[in-house]
Amino acid sequence: MDFSSFKGRSLVNWVSYSPEEIRRLLELARTVKEQAKSGECRQRFAGKTIALIFEKRSTRTRCAFETAFGEEGGHPVFLSSNDIQLGAKESIEDTARVLGRMFSAIQFRGYSQKTVETLAQYAGVPVYNGLTDEYHPTQVLADVMTIEEEFGTIEGKFLVFIGDGRNNVARSLMIISAKMGIHFTIISPRELFPDRNLVETCRLWAEKSGAKITITDDIAQVKGADAVYTDVWVSMGEESLKELRTVLLSPYQVNDSLMEKTENSSCIFLHCLPAVKGQEVSVEVIEGTRSRVWEQAENRKHTIKAIMLATI
Numbered sequence: 001m002d003f004s005s006f007k008g009r010s011l012v013n014w015v016s017y018s019p020e021e022i023r024r025l026l027e028l029a030r031t032v033k034e035q036a037k038s039g040e041c042r043q044r045f046a047g048k049t050i051a052l053i054f055e056k057r058s059t060r061t062r063c064a065f066e067t068a069f070g071e072e073g074g075h076p077v078f079l080s081s082n083d084i085q086l087g088a089k090e091s092i093e094d095t096a097r098v099l100g101r102m103f104s105a106i107q108f109r110g111y112s113q114k115t116v117e118t119l120a121q122y123a124g125v126p127v128y129n130g131l132t133d134e135y136h137p138t139q140v141l142a143d144v145m146t147i148e149e150e151f152g153t154i155e156g157k158f159l160v161f162i163g164d165g166r167n168n169v170a171r172s173l174m175i176i177s178a179k180m181g182i183h184f185t186i187i188s189p190r191e192l193f194p195d196r197n198l199v200e201t202c203r204l205w206a207e208k209s210g211a212k213i214t215i216t217d218d219i220a221q222v223k224g225a226d227a228v229y230t231d232v233w234v235s236m237g238e239e240s241l242k243e244l245r246t247v248l249l250s251p252y253q254v255n256d257s258l259m260e261k262t263e264n265s266s267c268i269f270l271h272c273l274p275a276v277k278g279q280e281v282s283v284e285v286i287e288g289t290r291s292r293v294w295e296q297a298e299n300r301k302h303t304i305k306a307i308m309l310a311t312i
């Protein structure tokens, strides 16, 4: 596969990637997964370094980047915001230019989307968004891979996100689904609908891909879903909203009764994790036979490796 058009590119969200490019990344992820399973040991990042900047906590994203990069012979350097000057005593622009002189790539997880976009603008090396308040692009590539593995195809599949419809995961799922032809519905209280502009933009992509994008507060719309996806009610940085969210989102818990409403015995359950069992999802569902959350978590590593291989 030729990835010359990917070299040097950042991933701040999926907006600037075409469906064909996302398809190629999915194919590469499948290949690297097969290589990893067969025990093939390659050194494709030998002599390379990546800076992993974290303002927020992480298990999966950090470990996926570190292990994927390290096992290919590269050297990952973890930098928490307690360790470096990032917008505190040094501007983001200056930090970006310095790190860009030392590292082959940069990953950023934190609050502001503007920060990751500024890093990407100034670093001169690929910058990956490992989650901001607005987007979580690396997550949703793994999610699409998981759906494709389950059903053999994503074409015409129907994904329902239920919960906080304006959060980083829901918004990113809407973008990638619209581009890739996955029918996508957000079910959430009206107060938590995603912003209209993003929905309209996604509908334009969906016209081309054949996807249908629906935003509703009606739980019955889960009928026919091939995959039901939820995420925490309170994202990192929003801890003060816990009580309000619990009131708003309790009727939207994913439990056996909700899964029954799909009327689809092949419907799977997805969650980006970490999960608060008993809140957004019942123990029965996340631990049950429909759950694919561990496959999904594993696929974070293969998809992140594919993104780095294509762009570095």
Ligand code: CP
Residues within 6 Å of the ligand: 057, 058, 059, 060, 061, 062, 131, 139, 272, 273, 274
């Ligand atoms: N899904 C996900 O991004 O997990 P972490 O917060 O543990 O990285």
Ligand code: NVA
Residues within 6 Å of the ligand: 131, 167, 168, 169, 231, 232, 234, 235, 236, 272, 273, 274
């Ligand atoms: N919406 C969640 C996702 C965690 C992976 C958060 O931002 O905390």
